[in-house]
Amino acid sequence: MDTILATEDLTKEFLGFTAVSGVSLNVRRGSIHGLIGPNGAGKTTCFNLLTKFLQPTRGSIRFDGRDITGMKPAEVARLGLVRSFQISAVFPHLTVLENVRVALQRARGRSFDFWRSDKVLGQYDARARALLEDVGLHTHAHLLAGELPYGRKRALEIATTLALDPVMMLLDEPTAGMTHEDVDRIVALVRRVAQGRTVLMVEHNLRVVEGLCDTITVLTRGRVLAEGDYAGVSRNPEVVAAYLGTDPAISGAQAHG
Numbered sequence: 001m002d003t004i005l006a007t008e009d010l011t012k013e014f015l016g017f018t019a020v021s022g023v024s025l026n027v028r029r030g031s032i033h034g035l036i037g038p039n040g041a042g043k044t045t046c047f048n049l050l051t052k053f054l055q056p057t058r059g060s061i062r063f064d065g066r067d068i069t070g071m072k073p074a075e076v077a078r079l080g081l082v083r084s085f086q087i088s089a090v091f092p093h094l095t096v097l098e099n100v101r102v103a104l105q106r107a108r109g110r111s112f113d114f115w116r117s118d119k120v121l122g123q124y125d126a127r128a129r130a131l132l133e134d135v136g137l138h139t140h141a142h143l144l145a146g147e148l149p150y151g152r153k154r155a156l157e158i159a160t161t162l163a164l165d166p167v168m169m170l171l172d173e174p175t176a177g178m179t180h181e182d183v184d185r186i187v188a189l190v191r192r193v194a195q196g197r198t199v200l201m202v203e204h205n206l207r208v209v210e211g212l213c214d215t216i217t218v219l220t221r222g223r224v225l226a227e228g229d230y231a232g233v234s235r236n237p238e239v240v241a242a243y244l245g246t247d248p249a250i251s252g253a254q255a256h257g
């Protein structure tokens, strides 16, 4: 298997409480990989470890053949492992187009280009418009970002992430809080932006996971409970029990007793 991201014994303790425990994760290059699990399973902590927003207590992380365990978030982003920004990172008083342009300028490390020639700005504009087209926001280019409906804001967030030209994208609950229509749009969008890239997503909506993910890792209580395709993990009795909030040992005992 061509693994792009691999963790070994990844562990995070908070004051003696183990939120992520001995997780070994292997993400195949070019796949859409889902990280699921009930509330408090450790998904967000795991995500923060991978993007270096948290430092692990133990274990290692390799990305694209390199040990990134000790790196800073900006360093791993430069290597092409990029997390989608939170909505708060969208500047509400700038237009949709300006938001993407700023992201492009930051990606190239040339924020001082703001007052540069029209030609340079024009190049950013063309690229920004292309990215907006990619995420289906080209007709919204001149709206203020703050005026966008929620689902469109998430699309803008993905456009600003794409500005960094990621090799691998980490999406944190891309459909959280969305209407049905928005969910469908984001699913189509993730599928489109995943072409030629790897995507790892934390997602609560199992219908989205089923429709998008090639491989799914199920976490419970900080540990990997199961891994495989949707059909496989959704049939796993331990996974079913974890989602129903019952202990498989107990339900097994009841079934036999």
Ligand SMILES: Nc1ncnc2c1ncn2[C@@H]1O[C@H](COP(=O)(O)OP(=O)(O)OP(=O)(O)O)[C@@H](O)[C@H]1O
Pocket: 014, 017, 018, 019, 037, 038, 039, 040, 041, 042, 043, 044, 045, 046
């Ligand atoms: N900074 C922290 N300090 C102490 N405990 C924490 C911290 N961050 C997370 N935890 C605990 O670690 C456990 C896992 O939390 P995490 O947010 O990673 O789970 P999750 O799977 O993302 O849950 P949810 O689906 O509810 O977002 C929880 O019990 C949480 O209370």
